[in-house]
Amino acid sequence: MQSFNLVTDPWIKVLDSDINSEKLVSLKELFRNAGSYRQLAGEMHAQDLAILRLLEAILITVYSRVDADNQIYDWVVLNKTMQVQTYENPAGLKLVKTLSKTWKKLYESGNFTDAIFEYLDKNITFFDFFGQRPFYQVTAEQYDSFVEDKKKIKKGSGTVDLMQMNRLISQSGNSIAIFAPKSSTWKNKLSLDELIRWLITYQNFTGVTDKTKVRAKEKHSNSRGWLYTLNPIFVKGNNLFQTLMLNLVLFNPSMPEYVPQQPVWEENLIEYVKKRLSRIKPDNIAETYTVWSRLLHIEWKEEGPVVFSAGLPAFESINTFDIEPMSIWRKNRKDGNFYPATKGLSNMGIAMWRNFGQYVPTMGNNEAKKPLAVEWLNFLKKKTDFSGNKMINLHTSGIISNGGATSLMPVAEFDDNLRIESDVLFDCSExxxxxxxxxxxxxxxxxxxxxxxxxxxxxxxxxxxxxxxxxxxxxxxxxxxxxxxxxxxxxxxxxxxxxxxxxxxxxxxxxxxxxxxxxxxxxxxxxxxxxxxxxxxxxxxxxxxxxxxxxxxxxxxxxx
Missing domain, CATH: 1.10.132.100 (Topoisomerase I; Chain A, domain 4)
Structure with a gap:
């Protein structure tokens, strides 16, 4: 039986600082040697962001349960697979002090602890790309149980081509990508490591061209990928370890409370689909970072993989700043709520500096909301003697759609950064x-x-x-x-x-x-x-x- 496990088999592209070239690594290799890698180095910046969020989901899941000495926090009870069984809400001050100590000790050590590898080992079946619960996919039986009879796998409809999942091409059956980086012979071919990276990216940057939907009592539209709706912001460090740590948001500094983190692979599939059909938004960051826009099933044929895709509805995006650290926000003047500030063709050329007031709202600016990623950095500087990065590198990456309501096909990628001294960004002058x-x-x-x-x-x-x-x-x-x-x-x-x-x-x-x-x-x-x-x-x-x-x-x- 074929097996490829993301924990132990190489699939993530990184730039190795020692040899100054790309290499493929597994999850274990990446977490073990993160300080030796300059950055993620996938096919496009947007893909790197999607992979970064997956890595952050793993880190926040583990270190919200276990401290830097591999000890379980006294307010949580874990089962044999290190998943949360029961928990209590510790006092805010205790939570802040404990989790801040965990973050600081990890950062100063320059390494992730054995708890990461123990978690991956105990949950390794969830990361098998061909397993009984294949990674980021559903089985044939599960897929058929969620779609209409005419859309079942044996009917052969509801598929998405590899060249459409590959966001360097994004070719659908209706339009040819003329200036694609691959010839027509190779457009629909991917190596296994490429397929895994693009599958994760596709869940994050899905358009709405596919017609198959998850069966529901009420009509719904297929959602686009959640990351596709954002104008993202994250932090880049001097190496991959620093990047992972600087974006490791263990709690909301404005409202410190313990929230059990639950990435999608820990959720019961049937319950997860029910929740999505009810349009209930995630209540934790790990779930947001791993949220699905599609139920995907892969049939393995001699000529290659055939991907079946069924759309899930979008969840409500109002005031989601507590579960989405990597976004800037816009205020709706009519209802007073904040929504993700999507990047589009009309503002594609706007550089990061022009949105400066949305990253660090100034006094009296009620039209802006500080991103949680920036608020977390501010907290680290104040409370953990954060001095490892005098210069802060705020970064953005993503894909812009054509804006068409019936397609939302990718038309451009954006990538920009803004370097600023931390004492300037978080100036606390009297x-x-x-x-x-x-x-x-x-x-x-x-x-x-x-x-x-x-x-x-x-x-x-x-x-x-x-x-x-x-x-x-x-x-x-x-x-x-x-x-x-x-x-x-x-x-x-x-x-x-x-x-x-x-x-x-x-x-x-x-x-x-x-x-x-x-x-x-x-x-x-x-x-x-x-x-x-x-x-x-x-x-x-x-x-x-x-x-x-x-x-x-x-x-x-x-x-x-």
């Missing part, structure tokens, strides 16, 4: 107005104001060239060049800030550089003007519009 986050947000808004003035200049040019109808599209396309020109210098300005800097001096230095950049983008544009731009109307040609833009810069950049 003078609230002098705190760096507020000052940085001032400069972000200043950049946006200059950007709006450049957009108005482009609108005037667009009206000269194309009339009122075409001006908006022209200005929208061209204005992105302004923000692109700011990305590198502004992120360098942020990464160069320190807690000892004079705020006014640093801000004025940026204003000066901003003025230079704003004038350069204008000069570059004027170098390629058309004859009609010059003639224009008597009181409206490109030079008059340019002068209005320069005057606007003088008003907003008085000290620059």
């Amino acid at each position: 003078d609230k107005a002098n705190m760096w986050p507020a000052r940085i947000e001032e400069m972000v808004e200043l950049n946006q104001e200059v950007g709006r003035k450049y957009y108005r200049f482009l609108m005037e040019v667009g009206q000269i060239r194309f009339g009122q109808q075409g001006a908006g599209d022209f200005a929208a396309r061209q204005s992105q060049a302004f923000y692109d020109s700011l990305n590198e210098p502004f992120t360098e300005w942020i990464s160069g800030l320190t807690s000892n800097d004079n705020r006014e001096t640093k801000q004025n230095a940026w204003k000066k550089e901003l003025r230079q950049l704003a004038l350069k983008i204008l000069d570059d544009f004027l170098d390629i003007i058309a004859p009609r731009d010059i003639s224009g109307e008597k009181d409206n040609n490109i030079f008059i519009a340019a002068n209005r833009y320069r005057c606007g810069l003088n008003k907003v950049l008085r000290n620059g």
